[in-house]
Amino acid sequence: MSDAEQPTDDGVPGDDEFEPIQVFPEAEDMDLRPGADDCYKCSTCDTNCPVAEVDDEFPGPKFQGPEQWRLKRQDDRDIDDSVMKCSNCMRCDSACPSDVPLSQMHNTARGEYVEEQMEKFSREYVRNRILANYRRLAPLGSMFPRTTNFVMGLSATQWLGEKVLGITGEREFPEFATETFREWWTARGGAQVRNEDKRIAYFHGCYSNYNTPEVGKALVRVYEHLGYEIMVPDQHCSGTPMFANGMLEDARRSAETNVRELGAAIADGADIVASCSSCSMSLRQEYPELFDFEGTEEVAANTWDAVEYLRVHEDLEGELEGTSVGDEFENFAYHAPCHARNQGLDGQTMEVLAPIDGVEARDVGDSCSGISGTYGWKAENYETSMKIGDEMFDHMEDADAETGLTECPTCSMQMEHGTGYEITHTLEVLEAALVGTEADSQ
Ligand code: SF4
Numbered sequence: 001m002s003d004a005e006q007p008t009d010d011g012v013p014g015d016d017e018f019e020p021i022q023v024f025p026e027a028e029d030m031d032l033r034p035g036a037d038d039c040y041k042c043s044t045c046d047t048n049c050p051v052a053e054v055d056d057e058f059p060g061p062k063f064q065g066p067e068q069w070r071l072k073r074q075d076d077r078d079i080d081d082s083v084m085k086c087s088n089c090m091r092c093d094s095a096c097p098s099d100v101p102l103s104q105m106h107n108t109a110r111g112e113y114v115e116e117q118m119e120k121f122s123r124e125y126v127r128n129r130i131l132a133n134y135r136r137l138a139p140l141g142s143m144f145p146r147t148t149n150f151v152m153g154l155s156a157t158q159w160l161g162e163k164v165l166g167i168t169g170e171r172e173f174p175e176f177a178t179e180t181f182r183e184w185w186t187a188r189g190g191a192q193v194r195n196e197d198k199r200i201a202y203f204h205g206c207y208s209n210y211n212t213p214e215v216g217k218a219l220v221r222v223y224e225h226l227g228y229e230i231m232v233p234d235q236h237c238s239g240t241p242m243f244a245n246g247m248l249e250d251a252r253r254s255a256e257t258n259v260r261e262l263g264a265a266i267a268d269g270a271d272i273v274a275s276c277s278s279c280s281m282s283l284r285q286e287y288p289e290l291f292d293f294e295g296t297e298e299v300a301a302n303t304w305d306a307v308e309y310l311r312v313h314e315d316l317e318g319e320l321e322g323t324s325v326g327d328e329f330e331n332f333a334y335h336a337p338c339h340a341r342n343q344g345l346d347g348q349t350m351e352v353l354a355p356i357d358g359v360e361a362r363d364v365g366d367s368c369s370g371i372s373g374t375y376g377w378k379a380e381n382y383e384t385s386m387k388i389g390d391e392m393f394d395h396m397e398d399a400d401a402e403t404g405l406t407e408c409p410t411c412s413m414q415m416e417h418g419t420g421y422e423i424t425h426t427l428e429v430l431e432a433a434l435v436g437t438e439a440d441s442q
């Protein structure tokens with residue numbers, strides 16, 4: 001395991017300041033960090049909330065968090081159903097100058113709302129459960145990927161999805177890969193490099209496994225090029241879509257598996273790296289905030305974003321100096337996902353790409369893409385989601401680039417949907433620069 005220290009700026013979860021306390025002794029599930037009562041009503045969180053900015057009916061994070069907690073403390077009030085309109089982008093967390101644990105409050109309130117107030121046979125509950133548990137459905141879809149892609153691509157399927165389940169028919173379902181990342185990993189015989197001094201365990205998440213295995217392959221090729229031994233532990237969904245839909249028991253089951261498997265990899269000397277910014281966010285911040293089982297803190301403290309890890313542990317600038325990526329692939333419009341911003345990673349991609357010869361990248365600004373995982377897939381949120389994304393779409397078009405770039409799978413869906421850009425992942429650019437576009441099929 002690496003002894004390099006995790007970054008310690010305020011936006012980075014896993015910070016040693018975290019110390020859960022019992023603010024409401026009578027309510028056993030409601031642990032909060034110190035600061036729950038530190039809200040001084042400055043409304044900075046509200047002005048940074050992308051949903052509140054475009055949806056006048058959404059009361060905003062100040063109400064969802066500290067005000068609702070205070071109300072509940074006074075009497076036994078129900079959770080306001082507007083908590084389901086929070087997209088879980090977590091921008092309010094980094095905006096608050098008083099370290100109020102807003103997203104932890106939202107996640108806890110949402111879990112309580114779904115558990116105690118939501119009708120379990122309602123269309124909304126069934127739809128949310130399906131969206132939150134993509135990992136359970138994806139293996140079925142990827143058994144016959146071409147057939148699934150054909151059926152899911154039919155306009156009749158999209159129409160039915162909206163009418164029956166309330167999943168918007170405006171978006172095209174992401175395609176399943178014909179070979180999952182894990183199938184590829186097994187077929188190549190697993191790790192090709194052995195190095196007990198440089199060992200990482202890859203948390204690929206659901207999307208890189210079932211839909212974009214090229215991202216996982218890029219990670220493997222880049223890390224092996226730099227001499228790392230790679231482990232690919234058994235894993236479940238990180239839990240991000242479950243938190244966003246208030247399915248905390250589903251998230252707990254996934255988290256237990258992940259913490260057990262990743263904890264074993266840490267014991268074998270590995271650090272954990274994730275290619276999806278929401279997955280690293282979940283392992284670093286949401287697990288220790290919401291779960292108390294053994295190992296969550298250790299996993300959080302040893303988890304890294306895949307590019308961040310290389311910046312800290314390698315001379316990445318030196319490795320990239322003088323490399324190139326081919327002139328078909330060098331002009332990018334970059335969007336930093338909210339969950340990367342929340343980990344203090346918003347500037348890193350632009351810095352990392354700078355030494356590559358010929359690469360031009362424009363950061364399209366700090367606005368939210370608007371899709372926020374499953375939020376923008378719900379028919380009732382589609383228009384709000386696109387309104388939030390408008391600023392990013394405009395900046396992408398102004399960038400006049402060839403390719404969009406981001407580290408979040410659902411941001412990439414929204415970027416492609418709103419602009420028609422083809423989208424790639426930063427690891428794929430690093431792969432092209434360090435290993436070459438003619439990377440062997442391994
Ligand atoms: S930003 Fe923080 S202190 Fe200000 S209103 Fe929101 S929760 Fe309260």
Ligand code: SF4
Nearest residue numbers: 049061086087090092
């Ligand atoms: S998590 Fe995002 S959508 Fe939810 S209240 Fe905070 S800023 Fe608004």
